[in-house]
Amino acid sequence: MKNRIQILSLGSANEIEREFSRIGVDAGGIEKMLPKSKFLLIKIKDLDPVICNILKQEILSKNGEAAVHRNVINLKVEKSDVLLMSTERVMKEFLRGLKGHYFGIPQLMEDINSTLEKYSSHPKPWKIRNSEFAWGEKTFIMGILNVTPDSFSDGGKFLNLEDAVNQAFKMIEEGADIIDIGGESSRPGSDPVSEDEEINRVIPIIKKIREKSDIPISIDTYKPKTAEAAINAGADIINDITGGINPELLNTANKFNLPIILMHMKGTPKNMQREPYYENLMDELIEFFYKQIKNVKAAGIEKVIIDPGIGFGKRLEDNLEIIRRLKEFKIFGTPILIGPSRKSFIGTVLGGETDERMEGTLAAVAISTLNGGDIIRVHDVKEMKKVILMTNAIKGINLK
Numbered sequence: 001m002k003n004r005i006q007i008l009s010l011g012s013a014n015e016i017e018r019e020f021s022r023i024g025v026d027a028g029g030i031e032k033m034l035p036k037s038k039f040l041l042i043k044i045k046d047l048d049p050v051i052c053n054i055l056k057q058e059i060l061s062k063n064g065e066a067a068v069h070r071n072v073i074n075l076k077v078e079k080s081d082v083l084l085m086s087t088e089r090v091m092k093e094f095l096r097g098l099k100g101h102y103f104g105i106p107q108l109m110e111d112i113n114s115t116l117e118k119y120s121s122h123p124k125p126w127k128i129r130n131s132e133f134a135w136g137e138k139t140f141i142m143g144i145l146n147v148t149p150d151s152f153s154d155g156g157k158f159l160n161l162e163d164a165v166n167q168a169f170k171m172i173e174e175g176a177d178i179i180d181i182g183g184e185s186s187r188p189g190s191d192p193v194s195e196d197e198e199i200n201r202v203i204p205i206i207k208k209i210r211e212k213s214d215i216p217i218s219i220d221t222y223k224p225k226t227a228e229a230a231i232n233a234g235a236d237i238i239n240d241i242t243g244g245i246n247p248e249l250l251n252t253a254n255k256f257n258l259p260i261i262l263m264h265m266k267g268t269p270k271n272m273q274r275e276p277y278y279e280n281l282m283d284e285l286i287e288f289f290y291k292q293i294k295n296v297k298a299a300g301i302e303k304v305i306i307d308p309g310i311g312f313g314k315r316l317e318d319n320l321e322i323i324r325r326l327k328e329f330k331i332f333g334t335p336i337l338i339g340p341s342r343k344s345f346i347g348t349v350l351g352g353e354t355d356e357r358m359e360g361t362l363a364a365v366a367i368s369t370l371n372g373g374d375i376i377r378v379h380d381v382k383e384m385k386k387v388i389l390m391t392n393a394i395k396g397i398n399l400k
């Protein structure tokens with residue numbers, strides 16, 4: 001071979017722009033060519049075949065492509081999904097070309113533009129208690145503190161108040177940005193506890209932490225009474241494993257103007273792992289969050305975090321797919337939380353009990369960070385802090 005040829009794998013706009021600069025492209029040329037180097041796949045659900053045909057013809061005319069149902073062309077199907085494929089530049093030209101159409105297409109154009117804007121940017125910074133959460137500039141660590149006798153990994157370890165408080169401050173010292181306190185186990189097969197029992201477990205710990213620290217505290221509960229008691233004791237975030245289905249809990253979050261974490265769970269902790277099944281995992285998760293975010297916003301809550309629920313009604317392949325495709329949840333414009341720490345899917349892949357899953361957790365945390373996780377919920381803060389810093393260094397983000 002006489003010519004030296006490379007095939008570049010450039011994962012960010014900064015890397016591509018740097019390569020243009022090395023070649024000697026002028027600033028104006030970089031601005032024009034940068035969109036041409038990015039490829040987009042945009043899926044739209046359940047469109048009328050007439051609209052599908054219009055979209056396909058429009059994007060083909062701009063040298064893009066669209067995948068539709070085979071019977072769209074002869075209008076023998078009632079609805080079809082559409083998968084649009086093009087560079088970023090072609091997509092912009094295609095969207096501009098939709099302005100003169102009817103059949104609700106201008107609204108569709110606005111929705112695509114809005115989704116692209118959310119996907120390609122980060123939420124505005126939040127202030128929680130005295131901490132600044134600049135999304136996209138740092139990957140935040142949520143330290144897990146379960147004050148339960150039966151949690152899957154650390155059940156029974158921190159039932160004693162002194163032990164629990166010591167563990168909280170250990171995680172703070174190791175670099176946790178949030179402490180997540182839970183008084184009811186959500187391991188597969190677990191039974192619920194009463195609100196009074198849950199309150200008795202968590203409130204003394206929250207109060208003790210608040211005596212010495214202003215670190216943001218999240219309360220891991222779906223019960224309104226527990227949430228309000230925790231907030232009055234000093235909690236700052238509601239972490240709801242049921243995804244905001246209880247209007248009373250939403251009212252509580254709204255009353256105190258607190259952020260809420262919406263997690264996806266198929267079923268309940270008691271039955272969620274009894275042969276869970278998804279026809280299309282990501283479609284179902286996206287549909288769930290579209291619905292629940294809308295409900296939460298309607299309840300007056302502005303600060304929403306979403307969690308796809310690793311291990312909560314998920315098979316091995318589901319958990320792996322969520323981590324692999326985590327960035328797709330950026331379309332909602334909310335921070336993304338993920339909690340792979342010590343979960344059973346790691347044991348399925350690598351073998352070992354919960355205390356033998358460090359390496360698997362490290363790998364899952366690294367990929368989750370690489371793929372856009374904003375908050376990583378973990379047991380082992382010290383070790384995960386290091387892997388997150390290293391992953392972000394590789395990404396080109398210098399974080400401390």
